[in-house]
Amino acid sequence: MIFNEMVSNLYGLSGEQIVQKMEMFYDDNSGAEKNSWRVSLPKLIEVVQRAGLGNLYLATEYELPAGGRIDATLIGDDENGNHHALVIELKQWSRGGVEYYPNNGFPAIKVNATNPYLSRHPVNQTKEYTDALNSNHSNVVNGQISISGCQYLHKFELSEKEFFVQDGYSDIDISNMFVMGEEGAFADYLKTLFSPTADNEVARSLFVDGEYVTTEMDMEIINRITESPDNIPLWHDQSMILDYIMPLLKQQSEGRLATNHMILIAGAAGTGKTIIGFRILAEYWRLHSNSNNNYRCKYTLPKSRTIKQVLDGLCNNQAGIRAEFLDYIKGQYDLLVIDEAHRITEFSNAISSAQIVILLQDDRQRVRGNEIGTKANFKNFAVMRGYKFTAFPLDYQKRSGLGSYVDRLDKLLYGDEYQKDVGLGIDVNVYDDIQELERWMNSCHNSTSSAKYYASYCWEWKSQKRPTEIDIKIPEINPVFQKQWNPMYNQYDWYLDSIDKVGCIYTAQGLGFEYVGFIWWDDLVWRTDHWEFNIGKVTQYDYQLRNSIANNASNQDLLLNIYRVMLTRAKKGLGIWFKDEETKQHFKEVCLLEG
The missing domain is CATH 3.40.50 (Rossmann fold)
Known part of the structure; x- marks a missing residue:
């Protein structure tokens, strides 16, 4: 059960009173989370009330089973009676408290808190949540309630808003991001989505009581990859990795990438290594669309007769990933995705045959003594070949039902x-x-x-x-x-x-x-x-x-x-x-x- 209440019932409460209400629903929350409830939620409630939409329901801390919690969701009906939920990413950032962090080509936002940390772009965070709901929430999938998203940074200075579209973030759409001084525009935006006279009880029930069902994905996803990258929804940790890699792919497509990158994505069985590998390939294809189908990218794996036969069978001689054995790779490429990389038995030139090399790997899936594809060995190889080496972990267990x-x-x-x-x-x-x-x-x-x-x-x-x-x-x-x-x-x-x-x-x-x-x-x-x-x-x-x-x-x-x-x-x-x-x-x- 998640905390949800009509906005009009929360308006006028102090931040501390709101915290006390939410503590009845959520245990073991950090001081930072409680401070966000105490400060950010009253600010949001004021804007909603200013828009004359006190009839909306506010749901907080909606937890996605594969990671991530949605700060706030406004739920209600539009003028035509259609049910809608607006996902809102809340931040207490000010311009002086954050800085753009190039991160060796993997841009992030550094938050200068008591314990500094790197954060994703708020728009990317919101998109992850809306994508997850669109793919997995039962009442969204069946079309009974629609989802959209926005961001509200109530302390961030309006004059500094261009911070969010610099360098690696230059193509991010911040049209639905609202900062300090834009409360009126935020209220007007809400009025385009919701009716001030609707009952909203059905919408509330559809969102709060709907089931969240994980989408079944495995090797069969290769049949969908050429249709659109958006047909490959990502989980929380996968989405974060794609955030970092996309700027490299964009720089490469524009001829601006001057460095070589070897990126290791490590995770146990069921964490979705192959899925993120396919998504990276799909994003490359989207950035390099051509009619001849002669893309400078390859999906490879060490010799594995079973996986090769399965992949070839799933392709049915039509669209889809064509797996090639790593030993057969010749020439130079933009992008090389090496699946089952822990199974390699020698560090050949083929491994470094692309400007961007993605390694999908798990040290604990090495099953023969001559398999040398460990994280440590790949890092040493990257340094010797002049690659920038970066490792990302995948932790959430998709295959094992997200359990322990x-x-x-x-x-x-x-x-x-x-x-x-x-x-x-x-x-x-x-x-x-x-x-x-x-x-x-x-x-x-x-x-x-x-x-x-x-x-x-x-x-x-x-x-x-x-x-x-x-x-x-x-x-x-x-x-x-x-x-x-x-x-x-x-x-x-x-x-x-x-x-x-x-x-x-x-x-x-x-x-x-x-x-x-x-x-x-x-x-x-x-x-x-x-x-x-x-x-x-x-x-x-x-x-x-x-x-x-x-x-x-x-x-x-x-x-x-x-x-x-x-x-x-x-x-x-x-x-x-x-x-x-x-x-x-x-x-x-x-x-x-x-x-």
Whole structure:
């Protein structure tokens, strides 16, 4: 529930009285937030009342599930009875309290507070919020209520307003930004949106009570990328990264970019690295529109047969991203996006074949000893090649339902501690009987084709050469569970629909499914207070891993990474069967908080 009240009921209250009302709805707020309520909200309320719109509802601190909170939203009807919500970004900035910060080509606004910090442009912040509502709020998506946005900086001097359109911000539209001295213009703007006589109760209910549903996005988004970049909505942390990168793309399109940039975007599975990579490509295309389709940009990845086959299948020989293996890149480009960059095995000239290089990467998705695409290695390479190196983190878990499942998993595997637990975010079930897991998977498959089995590579791939052979038998004698490994070829068909064949680590990276059934074997087991690694059980059949770790001291970390990757493929539900009882109990204690 969010705080919402008719403006006329708030008019005349002191800032402290407003804070007291809001404290009944929101816990653990900082002093800065409370000061904003105390100072900025009364100023906003005065303008609304001045416009004769005390009948509007004011909603505050609307929290978007993937990050960001909307300072204030005015809700009501227009003269024709249409329902509308106006998102307002409030700032207490004055010109003396902020400065433009070039930030090595990634412009930001430096706020000289007690603890100085970098902020995004207020217009960009507002656009992120309105885009998120337009894409995900149920009653906005179904057309019952419309969304727009503006900014109100009640302390900022009118004579200094051009501050917000300098240098990297020169093309930002500040026509709906209102500062000190523009209260009359702000009131007039509000009167163009809302009626002073409407009841507004229906509008209030539509906004406050509507559901916020996350948009399903994964590899399939490549079919939409060429239509319009706006068809690729971004989450909070993704949107912030795009804010920084867009000025570089614009300078490059105008022939003004004199520096080379290597930008690493790091995040666990489900944080949307590929999505932001696609969006950057789409923005490049928009800035370099041409009829010959000969763009000087490439989407590449280290050799990954599965992802390549899936991407090619999704394109259907029509519009969309055409993935190329990094080894095949020749010549020079403006923009190079390298997905799964943690999997590179050598720092070749292809990596530095563009003026702007985007690396989509996760240190903990390295699964072979010869994979050297770490953040530290990329930074060293960038310095040697004369690139400005910048790293951005992606933290929000899209694939794991925005919950704490990945945090709990990292605590289980690596001992990482984390601050706040907001629940799993996905449905996780541990099955004592592997036949129960199979029944659950069959029921999932009855409702969706997006369901897959995964397991560590502890069984010989007999069916690769003898198609009728069964690879995985549990138990080995008189098995009650029997499956083959995923196919060598036709992996796009396997991706689309198959629970008859089990995927391994090499068909896991970069992909996600609604439901995953996972077989936790005895190559990784928990004993009292530590992990025991029986890596020989894997390398017996996985020659790629065996050869790559022959002289690698961190091979145990690689096995943890292998499990982490496969355990983060599910978007909605994960079912697990354990061979080892002690490992099962430890998982339940850490990840399910049982015990």
